[in-house]
Amino acid sequence: MTLTLRRNHDRDLAPLAKMLPDTEIPLLNPSAKVPFDEMEWHRNWLGESSDVSFYLLDAEGHDVGFFALREGIGPEVRHLTYVYLREEMRGGAGAELAKIVEQAAEDLGALVLTLKVETDNAPAFNAYLSAGYEELSRRHGMATMRLDLEARIAA
Template sequence: MTALDLRPNAPFDLAPLSVMLTDPDDRTLINPNAKHPFDPLEWQEKWLAEPDDASFYISDGAGRDVGFFALRVGVGPEVRHLTYVYLEPEARGGAGARMAELVEQAARGLGALTVTLKCELDNLPALNAYRAAGYEELSQRGGMATMRLDLD
């Protein structure tokens, strides 16, 4: 597995994400409601438009962007909701624990005390990675697990 590092998406730039999401199946994984082909303006105005949204790129050891995620404000500013998680297939093998560390690092940097997320129940690699990282499953509904990690 390649070393993965966190890079805040500041200033706001969606060009790297548009390069990653050229496959319609990848776009469906990260956001099934978004248009294909990738539309940076749609993402800026619709999917990452809240003032307190924070998004991040994941880079490999060579500095190449290989992933993305966003942390939205949840119930209060001390809760961040993980969304739009994507990691290129070549970077996935065994990367779950490192991705969870990077999400936790980013959330702590935003002052969060808790991270919440939803994960498809049939996405076993992601579900197992979240469980291994200490996320508690709160409920299952509509093919999705709702999970929470307290950062204290």
């Protein structure tokens, strides 16, 4: 599977709204309104001036995914705040998606990438482990993970 990246310079969430079925909203964000409320999602995932988001495109150029990166402790740390991939794209796309997210973070000047993932989401959790993330902690069903991009660049 080949995915390409399109930076969301306009902070436009309409493509995400089209991709995200109402039935999946409570699974992805139990406190979110249904149907999709663009302002609510904008506040949550693009609320900081340094937040950057991207759309993932399939081989035909259709939007099939979305992710957002937030500046962490200084610009050298980026935190993956949100990632979504259409269901039909999920089987086996974890490694490719991880590489795309890592490259986007590096292009923003990040040396470290962090994220939180639900511990009961085994496919995502295992994809991050396979991509080289280390688990830092677990709390309330969430694992905090970290990837040292600087070490990867040097290798």
